[in-house]
Amino acid sequence: MNDIKDITCAGECAAREESAEAELLRRNRELTELNEKLSRAQEQLLQSEKLASIGQLAAGVAHEINNPISFVFSNFGTLDAYIVDLLRVLAQYEEAEPFIADPAMKARIGALRKQVELDYLVEDVPVLMSESREGIERVRKIVQDLKDFSRVDGHQDWQWVDLHHGIDSTLNIVNNEVKYKADIVKEYGAIPEVECLPSQINQVILNIVVNGAQAISGVRGRITIRTGCDGANVWIEIADNGSGIPKAIQSRIFDPFFTTKPIGSGTGLGLSLSYGIIQKHHGRIEVQSEPGVGSTFRIELPIQQERDPDAGAEGP
Template identity: 65%
Template sequence: MFHALHALTATRAPDELFDTLIRAVMENSEASTAFLLLAEGGTLEIIAQGKVKNQRVNVRTNRQGTSFSELPESIVANVQRERVQVVLADAAEVSPFSNDPYLMKQHVRSVACLPMIGRGDFLGLVYLENDLQPGVFTQERVTLLNLLVAQAAISLENTRYCERLTKENERMNAVHGELVFQRNLLRTLAETFPHRIYAKDTETRFIFGNMAVAQGMGVSSPDDLLGKTDFGFYPEACAARYHREERAIMQSGQPLMHREEEVNYLLTNDVAWMLTTKVPLRDDDGKVVGIVGVNYDITERKRTEMELVSRNAQLLELNAKLSRAQAQLVQSEKLASIGQLAAGVAHEINNPVGFIFSNFTTLDGYLENLLTMLTAYEEAEHFIESQAMKDRLRALGETVDLPFLKEDIPVLMTETKDGIARVRKIVQALTEFSRVGGNVEWRFANLHQGIDATLNIINSEIKYKADVIKEYGQIPEIECLPSEINQVIMNLLVNAAHSIGEDRGKITIRTSVMRETVSIEISDNGCGIEKESLSRIFDPFYTTKPVGKGTGLGLSLSYGIVQKHRGTLEVESEVKQGTTFRLTLPVKQGRLQTGIADA
């Protein structure tokens, strides 16, 4: 008996256990047949069967060849349902199971059917019978048998538990293997990936990072980042911004895609351009548990890009300079040739005008003398005695209308004198304006003379449109290229005249000196300049005038000339009120040694 108990405890393999159990119960009970049935998924299955043959117990643990027709089904069903044993001392006698077909047919005598209960669960049952003797299963034996069955139940449960554990273990091993693989994959990916990858928890603390991110942030290993936030690695305000932004990503579930920004790394003192992407990190249930970030270092690209932009700007600038220079060249060539022509013509006219003027003055004197003489002759008329002579003189006087002549001659002389004086003035102005050969030379020049000469030349543009008011201050001569400065003044004056509409306007020219600089202000009360145009008026070819009327080069050329003189050209304007251009020029350029004289 103890041997049997021990055997039941020791066995591990299920089939061995069933074999041992059948043998144990048969050897300890005089049963001629025994069955072990186990509940599997609610139904009972025959697991092992033992029979005594030639006084030996034969056990079959495979289920082949056994069927419920070899068992009293009603007893088996009862034990399964009630979970209590059924023992019949003599099945031939009347009992609740007398009608069982098997019992009636097989003439079985002693029957014992014992439930196998393990930790409260019904595991199965052991059925025993003796077909020859009644009363084989005494109470004492049944107790013993129950003990064996209970021990078998424990062993069975242990075996099953072990099986389950083994399976679970195998599963865990497989899971572990998969996890190790995944982890290695992740690590390899992260380390091979040349960009910075990291993950953070809901408190924005690092929970993962690759070597690239560690090195970039100035620590020797990704482990040094774990559990830390961005504070200490980036400037305070920047770290706070990252924290806010990552919290927002976690709350909204909306990723941050491809943001370009310049980043300052405190530990390495590096400044780099980063392309940043941050996406929410989710668990199996889709709940956001952190963020994953990827940073691409785009410093090199950015540098190239910025270089390109600045190169482009330089090119544009160069291009603008080139077209300005070209336009200036064209314009100054044009002006130079006009100047040459004008100077030539002026020179040619100058001589005749000179002697016309001087002759005219003489002529004026002669005429005056003649008129005096005429008056004397008129007075002498009364003393002429010849009536015929008197009549002739009167008739002649009436024919030529002497009183009118006496009245008109001085008027004509004055007008003509004025005309000649004006011609002289214009010729002088032309010479002054265009000084052949002098227009490329720096010299000290009187600006007032230049302004007056210019006014004379463009008189026709102005005189019908505006009154010119001169408010000249006491200014010194300045070192300049006079003909170029005259061009600037001319352009400003013509623009001013053009700005004046139907009504007669006013152009004021004001000059003043301030320390080492001289200012010329040209104000008009014309149409003014729109705000949007103000920034463009100095651009070459910018004009609001109709095609053919303006080239849009005037101000841009003027600006170039003023720059060459290291001066400034500023503008103030109010629409419908008027415009003031202020030209400021240094008195000295430092090109000439002497020559400063007061105006």
């Protein structure tokens, strides 16, 4: 009888040990998963802070560049007026040249005219001035777009902004990434100003446009940006005719660290951060894609953010 009790007790102990071991393994798995989630969250936070730092750096650099560009641009206006006056004086001298009595002086002036190709200079100087002014204006525009794109301040205040202006600034910033691969087509609708964090929305546009350009290979492609208003929301669609996204992974593209790019070519955080930004704005971001045809990302944003009574004065 005692043997039977011993066997029963041993079986119960073994069962308890197995149960405890299984529970320990389960908790170990949960802790491992939790640790991985915390690591991913930390990586996302670091990436967000890095983007904010880059934005602050870009805004600072843009400010520093803008100062010398401003006085160079101002000097160009004065220099342009001076050149016009000098050319007027030169024209009067040319008219007086036939009346020079000294043959030797007249010959030296004629030789110098040919040496410096005066007629060509008179035609080319205004052209060079015009092209230089255009170049400086383009630099000023790029600097301004960089400032608009960054739009970083200490509090990241919610602002009422023109989304079209932000999109245009962003497109100018990513022009070098896109211009060799695709044409940009804008189909803007009538939309009101939207309450948002503009630098973050600009970052979302940048991520999607750059991804669209990278999905285009071979024949020159097209990226179409449409906007419109639907009741209390505005929407932005960014469509490309690139390689598309396979159906099997479409549900994962907003997951942190998920990427189809080669190792070292992407962090897998761009679309994940974009998703988080749109969620922070109480909006939606969706994708429709067909392999070999292209992808369309649709962003919906509320025109005005709902106020949280407990959020204080900082915003939604």
